[in-house]
Amino acid sequence: MSCSVSWLVIFTLMLDVVSTSDMYSSVAELERLYVKEQQVGQRLEHFLLLIKQQTEAIDHYLTELREIRSANLESRAVISNPINAFHMMRRLTISWQTVKTALETQVNVTEIVEDVLNISKSFPNDEDLSGAAFSLAQLQGAYRLNVSQLASGNVQMSDRISFASLRGLNARDCLFIGKHAFNKGFYDQAVDWISTASEVAQSESNQSATVAEIKPFLSTAIRVHDDVLEKKGSLGENWRTNPQPFKRRVKTVSGGNQSKQQRIADAKNNGRRLATDKSPVWEETEIFFRLCRGEQSRPTRLTSRLKCRHISHTQPYFIVRPLKLEEHSLVPYIAVFHDFMSDAETELFKSLAIENLERSAHGSKRSARQGVTSDKRTSKQSWVQDGSHHVIDKITKRISDSVGLNSQPSNVGSEHYQVANYGIGGRYTPHCDHGVLFQSRGQPTEFELMRGDRILTFMTYLDDVEEGGATVFTQAGVAVKPKKGMSVFWWNLMSDLSGDTSTRHGGCPVLHGSKWICNKWFHSGEQFLKRPCGKEPKSRISHPGGDAVNG
Numbered sequence: 001m002s003c004s005v006s007w008l009v010i011f012t013l014m015l016d017v018v019s020t021s022d023m024y025s026s027v028a029e030l031e032r033l034y035v036k037e038q039q040v041g042q043r044l045e046h047f048l049l050l051i052k053q054q055t056e057a058i059d060h061y062l063t064e065l066r067e068i069r070s071a072n073l074e075s076r077a078v079i080s081n082p083i084n085a086f087h088m089m090r091r092l093t094i095s096w097q098t099v100k101t102a103l104e105t106q107v108n109v110t111e112i113v114e115d116v117l118n119i120s121k122s123f124p125n126d127e128d129l130s131g132a133a134f135s136l137a138q139l140q141g142a143y144r145l146n147v148s149q150l151a152s153g154n155v156q157m158s159d160r161i162s163f164a165s166l167r168g169l170n171a172r173d174c175l176f177i178g179k180h181a182f183n184k185g186f187y188d189q190a191v192d193w194i195s196t197a198s199e200v201a202q203s204e205s206n207q208s209a210t211v212a213e214i215k216p217f218l219s220t221a222i223r224v225h226d227d228v229l230e231k232k233g234s235l236g237e238n239w240r241t242n243p244q245p246f247k248r249r250v251k252t253v254s255g256g257n258q259s260k261q262q263r264i265a266d267a268k269n270n271g272r273r274l275a276t277d278k279s280p281v282w283e284e285t286e287i288f289f290r291l292c293r294g295e296q297s298r299p300t301r302l303t304s305r306l307k308c309r310h311i312s313h314t315q316p317y318f319i320v321r322p323l324k325l326e327e328h329s330l331v332p333y334i335a336v337f338h339d340f341m342s343d344a345e346t347e348l349f350k351s352l353a354i355e356n357l358e359r360s361a362h363g364s365k366r367s368a369r370q371g372v373t374s375d376k377r378t379s380k381q382s383w384v385q386d387g388s389h390h391v392i393d394k395i396t397k398r399i400s401d402s403v404g405l406n407s408q409p410s411n412v413g414s415e416h417y418q419v420a421n422y423g424i425g426g427r428y429t430p431h432c433d434h435g436v437l438f439q440s441r442g443q444p445t446e447f448e449l450m451r452g453d454r455i456l457t458f459m460t461y462l463d464d465v466e467e468g469g470a471t472v473f474t475q476a477g478v479a480v481k482p483k484k485g486m487s488v489f490w491w492n493l494m495s496d497l498s499g500d501t502s503t504r505h506g507g508c509p510v511l512h513g514s515k516w517i518c519n520k521w522f523h524s525g526e527q528f529l530k531r532p533c534g535k536e537p538k539s540r541i542s543h544p545g546g547d548a549v550n551g
Helices: 002-020 028-068 075-079 082-104 112-119 124-144 147-151 171-183 185-204 210-234 255-269 283-290 343-356 390-403 446-451
Strands: 154-156 162-164 310-311 324-330 334-338 377-384 417-422 428-431 452-460 472-475 478-480 487-491 505-507 508-512 515-523
Touching: 028 082, 028 283, 075 417, 082 112, 082 124, 124 147, 124 171, 124 185, 124 283, 147 154, 147 171, 147 185, 171 185, 171 210, 185 210, 283 428, 283 478, 324 478, 334 478, 343 377, 343 390, 343 417, 343 515, 390 452, 390 515
Parallel strands: none
Antiparallel strands: 154 162, 310 324, 324 334, 334 487, 377 417, 417 515, 428 505, 452 487, 452 515, 472 478, 472 505
16 A cells, blocks of 8 residues: 555544544444554554665665765766676666655655656666676676676776776676676676676675575576587677586587687687688677787788878978877778867867767668667767867868868768767677668668768777777777877778778777767768879778878
8 A cells, every 4th residue: 555545544544533522431432443543553554664665775775875975986987987887777777766666655745756756767777777787798708807806896907907896796786797698698708697696695695696596597507508519619699608618528519610619719819810801700709809908919010011100291281280190000001190189179079969869870781771779889979060160160171181081061071970979888899881872771862872982981089998998900900099189090992982891890898988989981972083093993092192002
């Protein structure tokens, strides 16, 4: 019974008592009165229980908030830690549901309660919490983090790099994350998280979850892990296991799978092996994460030819303020401009985009032109239009001059700015930026054909990232770490305007911090008087304002 109903019954009973006179003169009346008093007592007991539940739920919720406030950290410092961010998502879903229930059972809903409930309408839902849990599992797998350390609240990359969260994960949290890893096919991580949940349950004396409750989940995870390893191998597009079983001796997989597994083993052991056009998705994924962890090395014959220099020949303006160019790859050509934007300029982009952020989508074989959302791309984005601010127009001119391409007419020579922010474990799996005319977008329109494909990507980092979040190129073996104000660019098309698949790239998961980027894509249609022409159809452009080269 709700509190409002309880109060109504109590009030009605009391009116009955007050409206009757001389009740003491009749035992029968006193007996009736006694029964009514017991009824009132029962209602009051229930009401008191509800009040206690309310205060306990609210006090439990506030205890965590007080703990956070006592740390005296800025919001960025707290939320940049993925475990702290996970706790917030859990508080605002599971814990908040308890608080909300308590508030809704109040007799008189005050203005404060109404405000709180109105604000809570924008809180995350269960799906958001599931996403946060899986993101934490992905981070652990991508950077090979120790699960026990994560459970204790320590995000440790190495002996020199670690980030302490305000509190650790309890057994229920670890079990929750393990279940999500299992459902996504990350069986090795599922076993790690669920076994850690059992260890934490023992250490906390079964407070949040019991060992008995966790045991069947752990047994199932181990059994499925070993079955998948035996029947399908240790790595695939939709599954992942350890190379060795947990319980029994696994038979050698069939010949076809064995060669596939051997290729993966070679890719893991050979730090110089890179992805190719024929690399299966799971092999490229391994290379992607190896680049993210900084484990990939490149041959000296490639790195020895890379140069850093000042560029001033593209426009007279750059004689006064030369561009600081650093090459990361010659084939394909990938380079960065250091200090391309000022702090004020990067903050302007963020301020213009932050109110209109929406979940980022990506192309899919099953999608329409708008694309689909999935864990392949975990970010939110907004579009900042050319002409929206006079400073934006100056930056567009600077970018255009630096790479020697036409940015105008607006949204024809180049697209408007796409500003994106990555959240917990935010990432973008390897992909190409070209092919927007023909891949998963239906029949191109007349305007799209006139505008052409994306010939160049110019991406600027709008913030520093404490750890993770690098932009990596799986076929070129390049990893570019984010630095505020720095821009990285590469040519997506060959001289005959066909796509250059060697530019496949992805955004590494953000381990700690907040990653902001803005993309400026130039299209080929307006560059017929600007883009270099090669002697061969498959020539590549070598550098800004330079000639096309073969290779």
